[in-house]
Amino acid sequence: MATEVLTTADGQAKTALSKQHAAAWFASRKGEAPEIEVGTATPPMSPARPEQPELLSPRDVPKRRPGTEAGRIALLHAVAHIELNAVDLHWDIIARFGHVPMPIGFYDDWVKCAEEESRHFEMVCECLKQIGSFYGALPAHAGMWRAAEDTADDLMGRLAVVPMVLEARGLDVTPGMIDIFRKAKAEDAIAALEIIYAEEVGHVAYGSKWFHFLCGRENADPKDVFHQLVRHYFHGVLKPPFNEEKRAEAGLPPDFYWPLTEDLPAPGAASK
């Protein structure tokens, strides 16, 4: 089921299938439908994507000022792109790591996230439509899948980088985005972003929960392992300001992320 979502290119078709499979999973878990067993699968290295938007290197994606309608369209378009990518990321963790024995709750959590991201994508597409645009109208960032590729062989690395770094970053930036739409009195966009903001806390929390679970199983110190994995797999340093309150709510304490705001001294550099 996860692989089927990943190999569906069209955004609306992908999210429709994602919601359908999520509903089937939860019906099965409640005993209302035949049991679905966790199997193994060979997901594609990269998910299928629609022909539009054109994917460009981040430095080639045109910047638009957020105070203008064109700027707000570009912002919503970027959010839609992130949400569609997130749908694939959550199904990918399910398909990619089927060989790692995990409690059934692990699958419940990521299916729930995938279902939420599918709604996020659809809500943002609806907002785009209301201001005369659509997903695919503008170029979007290539390279969003890089974190998934880099951590394709490492479940703990995947949890550290995707929910605990990238999705946590969403908690930092979303309030500022909501302000932009509040100034424009764009009620639909405000409502959509507020739902996204509330639900994303849960995604970070699931990441933190299962990361800690795996550290516990390996008798490893979560903070040290987190620092090692992020430094190994994530390109660049983390950028403050952080939403410390929402990060704490999601189970990410400051001593996890603050040390990652600084580059490590180069190997062999003199230390005092």
Ligand SMILES: [Fe+2]
């Ligand atoms: Fe989302």
Ligand SMILES: [Fe+2]
């Ligand atoms: Fe998310």
